[in-house]
């Protein structure tokens with residue numbers, strides 16, 4: 001039997017990045033609005049594991065309760081592996097567990113949302129005010145595209161590591177033509193090396209998540225109700241109007257609760273904001289989706305909307321670990337949870353918000369566009385894609401590449417020493433696939449999820465190039481002490497490019513390594529074994545015309561019903577060349593404005 005109903009004006013299903021922004025903005029503007037936020041995961045309030053930036057990797061530990069591990073189908077393209085794609089699962093969502101890299105999309109990405117996908121009000125000029133509104137840019141004053149009074153603080157963090165500095169010094173000599181920029185997220189220039197910016201408050205050294213900056217500061221409002229540890233099962237309708245939700249306790253956080261359905265009613269609006277995996281799942285359990293998917297999951301169909309759960313995209317990455325000199329400043333001790341390191345850096349963080357606890361160790365990088373020579377080196381498999389997508393879009397990069405001052409994979413398997421990692425990810429992968437429910441009743445049932453990583457040869461060609469290019473930087477860094485072989489290709493020991501476990505840096509003008517056909521094969525095999533998510537899932541409830549498999553219109557209304565919107569990264573109709581937190585926040589800011597206009601709320 002369902003529990004007694006409670007009544008709200010607006011229900012937000014999912015308390016992640018976009019959901020917290022919407023709830024926070026609306027409740028701050030009109031405290032009389034009765035708002036319910038239902039979040040699957042736990043609270044994160046004042047928890048050092050979320051507040052201290054350097055703890056970010058702990059959330060990816062297999063026992064983590066703050067991310068959900070979405071397991072894909074096994075695929076031959078990735079050496080028979082089942083790729084795992086974690087997403088945030090706590091109040092604050094991805095913003096509370098992410099790597100805090102501050103990167104903004106290309107202006108043309110948002111322009112495409114308007115011009116190619118027909119979403120009036122979502123072009124770059126319309127979104128720039130929201131990009132300013134959400135942030136306080138602590139790095140430099142008076143920059144046109146940045147904001148200075150928003151909730152989210154942007155800085156370089158509490159310390160800049162040697163690894164980042166060395167990368168920029170090497171870049172200035174090794175790749176003189178590209179040059180550097182003081183702001184890779186100003187929408188003015190890409191393909192230049194830069195000191196990397198972070199979602200960290202320079203004054204306090206804390207993570208700039210959404211929940212502490214938009215929502216917890218509104219908790220005094222008794223009309224704002226936040227339920228954590230509850231899973232939204234489905235939206236409920238009267239005729240074709242959404243009038244509420246059904247939700248159930250998440251046994252992981254409420255082990256003693258009776259596992260019965262609770263109903264909450266929404267008199268004005270239901271907003272689904274459960275992320276690229278959660279939002280399509282809620283719609284499908286509510287009978288909105290493709291006939292075949294719903295039939296297989298035992299759900300009776302309400303609206304035929306075949307785009308639900310389709311158009312799934314991510315940015316595929318590879319993290320390659322290198323040995324670093326023992327005097328390098330790296331996060332390895334904190335990541336390995338060494339008590340002395342945690343104590344030392346926590347003390348400094350408590351005192352002045354500085355030091356290693358106040359950084360993510362990602363201090364430099366580049367959004368890369370290839371020169372004609374580099375395009376030839378990447379090879380013909382990518383050239384077709386270059387001609388189709390990039391050649392006439394000069395602000396779109398093909399890869400991000402940069403160093404991390406820490407071990408790049410599961411640190412528990414590596415010998416205890418200092419490391420750095422080189423990371424490269426594809427900005428617009430060609431593989432675009434799906435995530436669907438397999439059960440209409442069991443909210444814990446595995447998803448039918450296939451990200452199809454490396455199913456397209458252009459993606460493979462880019463990642464192979466990324467390894468070679470990043471390696472040239474790595475071996476030139478003064479802190480370089482060799483390669484941690486288990487995270488490198490299995491080149492033959494007789495090969496001229498074989499990995500070296502203990503080594504010293506080469507001179508900057510040393511010729512680049514040359515890879516034989518056999519080496520190329522080892523590199524392909526390696527890339528298939530290593531490629532993984534960049535945790536940037538998006539696109540599964542795409543905002544585009546219904547006849548083009550769209551799920552929501554440009555006011556975020558789900559086609560075919562009333563009173564129901566989706567707002568989070570799932571609405572992105574196409575990929576963005578950036579880590580996706582920035583886009584998730586501005587979708588929240590824009591959604592709050594749309595809702596305020598429709599409901600006559602002022603002051604958002």
Ligand SMILES: Cc1cc2nc3c(=O)[nH]c(=O)nc-3n(C[C@H](O)[C@H](O)[C@H](O)COP(=O)(O)OP(=O)(O)OC[C@H]3O[C@@H](n4cnc5c(N)ncnc54)[C@H](O)[C@@H]3O)c2cc1C
Nearest residue numbers: 014016017018093094098099100101232275278569579581
């Ligand atoms: C490990 C990791 C590292 C990342 N690193 C970076 C980075 O360095 N820089 C950057 O810009 N971006 C980064 N990102 C990406 C960025 O954080 C996300 O794109 C963004 O937070 C997504 O926002 P969202 O609102 O779409 O979804 P989310 O923030 O994931 O929010 C969805 C919320 O809905 C909840 N939910 C799901 N289903 C249900 C349900 N049925 N009922 C109730 N609640 C539900 C989830 O628990 C979650 O809290 C990273 C993400 C992760 C996971």
